[in-house]
């Protein structure tokens with residue numbers, strides 16, 4: 001059948017076509033909290049032009065997004081918000097952790113700063129640097145497109161192919177204790193925390 005088709009017609013599978021469309025229309029959800037957020041903004045500017053990769057449609061409603069970009073340090077107080085936004089994004093969804101602070105806490109080795117957002121939400125790609133340049137974020141986005149292309153679309157297969165956890169994980173006991181020791185008067189709201197007793 002393929003030989004009988006004219007040159008300007010080609011055949012593919014629905015799965016491949018849907019994955020191709022999805023990878024070229026990622027809608028980022030910016031969770032930008034600090035200096036890395038400025039580089040994220042620069043990435044969307046005309047100088048670097050994220051639109052070339054179909055990912056310029058930044059939305060501030062999680063229900064319209066499929067790619068979270070955490071750019072900047074996240075403090076413990078922001079964590080419930082970050083987790084809630086992640087949970088509100090529909091599947092399939094992906095996450096890029098941008099910059100040393102988001103990936104590891106960076107230079108902020110304190111009880112108040114999250115020492116890596118991947119302890120609380122699943123991260124697919126890490127962008128190193130303090131701050132990373134927009135070109136690095138674009139390189140990560142291109143790599144992300146490859147991941148999206150490979151995940152497939154039918155029957156929720158994308159979930160099975162992911163190598164990272166698919167939801168928030170509990171805050172570690174040590175982290176909770178450190179927080180409570182540092183702030184003994186405040187009863188910290190902890191989401192998904194295990195029983196301390």
Ligand code: SF4
Pocket residue numbers: 034035036037071072073099100101102106129130131132
């Ligand atoms: S990694 Fe560097 S540039 Fe990015 S938020 Fe942290 S201190 Fe700022």
